[in-house]
Amino acid sequence: MQIQFIKLPNRLDNPGVLMPDLGIGILTAVLRKKKVSVASLDLKPQFLNDPRLQELRTMPLSRAEDGLAWYVMDIVKTRSLTRAKVLGFSLDEETDLPLNLELMRLFKKFTGATVILGGSYYFSPMIMKENDFIDFIIRGDATLSLPLFLLGKEQKKIPGLIYRKGGGVLSNPYFRQAGNTGIIPDYSDFDMKNYRIGLPGCKAHVPKELLKDVLIPGIETSILPYHFIKGCPNNCNYCFWHREKLFETTHPEKVADNLQFLKEKYKADHFIFLNNEFNPSLQYAEKTLSAIKDRRLGITWSDSVHPNNLDEDIFRLFSESGCIQLYFGLESLSPRALKLINRPSDPSRFGAFLKASHDNNIFNGVNFLVGVPFEAPEDIRLTVDFIKNNNKYFEFYNINLLRIFPELVSIRDPEKIGIKIGTLGSAELRNPKGNSRVYDTLNAVGITKKISFYSYDEAGGLNWKEKNRQDLTHARRLLSACDEHKKRFFDDTRLICCLLKSLKTKDLVIKWYKKIKQTKKI
Ligand code: SF4
Structure with missing residues (x-):
């Protein structure tokens, strides 16, 4: 071999x-x-x-x-x-x-x-x-x-x-290779039984009344990853994809062909699409959703979406094609902060998109970004207000800290946006508030995650020490706004899939999901 x-x-x-x-x-x-x-x-x-x-x-x-x-x-x-x-x-x-x-x-x-x-x-x-x-x-x-x-x-x-x-x-220098986006992954060496798991397999942790009254015995879910879009057409200045100059999509009918093949060959019923975003354009998203829907594959799936290239009506098509989970890359509710990171979108529409998605039985996650150069407390207030007003429309969240990593992520033209890059340092990521499963696990086994990144000063603004302190204060404000609604742990895709098969509606799934998670972690 x-x-x-x-x-x-x-x-x-x-x-x-x-x-x-x-x-x-x-x-x-x-x-x-x-x-x-x-x-x-x-x-x-x-x-x-x-x-x-x-x-x-x-x-x-x-x-x-x-x-x-x-x-x-x-x-x-x-x-x-x-x-x-x-x-x-x-x-x-x-x-x-x-x-x-x-x-x-x-x-x-x-x-x-x-x-x-x-x-x-x-x-x-x-x-x-x-x-x-x-x-x-x-x-x-x-x-x-x-x-x-x-x-x-x-x-x-x-x-x-x-x-x-x-x-x-x-x-050696590397480059991303175009032309192989539509490849069908070969999972034939993996034992699919390992990925087919159902609630009955964990019944020791499931409340008795759920087993007796609402859970259909034998419900299982098998998850497969797949992607059909390479790169990204956008130019957010903190993201390494803007430097890759690569953006390639797979034809919508080919996406549906590949999904049909993978579903039949591996008996998969849920797909996690690992695209940067499902909707590089509204037209591509609509065509791909229609192609998947028309194939009547009987699958469910999850992916990320950019808050551009959406309208309220498209969420019906998302749902009809099997989408049950979407991560929205909102990043900030402040038009000023979005401009600073070169991510033009219209935050006044974000709430309507989340609601439309929620109304179509889709579980929503939101990503926020803190630590944008020249970010002000007012920018964070807008995001905190949004969380308060729209928390009923999303179930989980991620808060990322913008850092300038060597090679992987580099702010384009730092002088143009008025920052002066300093020295390369490192920090250990800890989770003092216990809000993340990943960091809780790290803490439990006594390790911390070390990351390296560049410091920078804002011209005419904060120096790095002040900026770093401000970033952490801003991150805490967002965390406590989200924590109030205890959404962080709503990330068990398999449990959501199994419950949806049995209970059908999002409200019932949320009720039982919380009950199961409170009883014991599964
Ligand atoms: S942050 Fe997302 S939308 Fe922006 S360039 Fe990177 S991959 Fe594209």
Whole structure:
């Protein structure tokens, strides 16, 4: 076998969205077309569910060394991984890096295979300098680079490859490859039984009256990830996509064809679309929704939407095509703040969109951004007022802090917007208020998430120290406005799907979702 992909587990994994890895599925499809022999293994389901691994999931890494060695050795033996020449690890943005590094070190030790990393995690060459068991990293789109690597192309000619040479680490520039957006991921190596989970499987945690009165026995949901839009046509100045100059969509009929194929082949009933946004234009959104609806696939799905390119009427079509969950990238309710980040949209329409979506039985999530350069308390007040007035129309939220990350995210033309970039520093993200499941888990296992970003001063405004303090105050104001309505944990897509199948209406699902979550976390 030329390459064995391995999806590593995280101590942060959310069982509510357990599904195969999209990146591995796409690479498997691309490599098999090129006759490269490939196999894939997802370690997440076992790590989440095997009671023998309970201790490993919760103990500090320093005390888990023997247990992890036993765990990896067992996988190497039972899966015959010593036959693989190359082990490919896919790391995503939420990767539990300390655990994943230790697991990769052990896989290298017990197999002797070449270790290559890829995925949506931001990789700096530093990670290779600090970890000698990592042989290669591919940054960016691997659908072009990985086949070149496996077929023996000269290393310096492989886009995005980070490799060792002459005692140092070299890094090739990368680019996103256009032309492969419509690829159907190949999930055939994954055991779909691992992703088909229903409420009866968790009945110890479900209130008796729900089991007896309203829950149809045997209801299960199987989730698959898929995407059909690459890049983004917008130019928000804090986002790395504006630098990629890549925007490509799949023809709506082809989207429907691919969904039909995936549904039939893998018996999937819910899809999580991992597009930057479903609606790069109103026309594309309408055509794609109609194509999915007309196919009568009997599926449900989730995705993100930009608050431009929408009207109130389109939410009916969203719902009729199977959409049950939408994340709205609202970012701010202040026209001034939106202008500062070069994200022109009309906040006076946001509330109407959320309501129209809610009225069509769709579960809404909203994303807010804090820390925009020159942001003023008045900008935050507008967003807080919006949350108060519209909280009945959304169920979950994310609050992101705008930071200028090296390479990954870079404010375009900082001088033009009046900021002076300072030094590269780092900070540990903690969750003192306990409002996020991810950070609660990190805290519980005694690790913090470290991020690096640039400081900056506002010309004629706040210096970095003052700005940083203001950002945290603003973030707290938004958090407490949202926390008042206890929406943060409404993120269990699988539970929403299962309940919707049984209860049909959003109001009933919300009632029972809360009851189940209060009884016990499932
Ligand atoms: S923030 Fe979203 S809408 Fe803006 S450029 Fe990035 S991906 Fe596109």
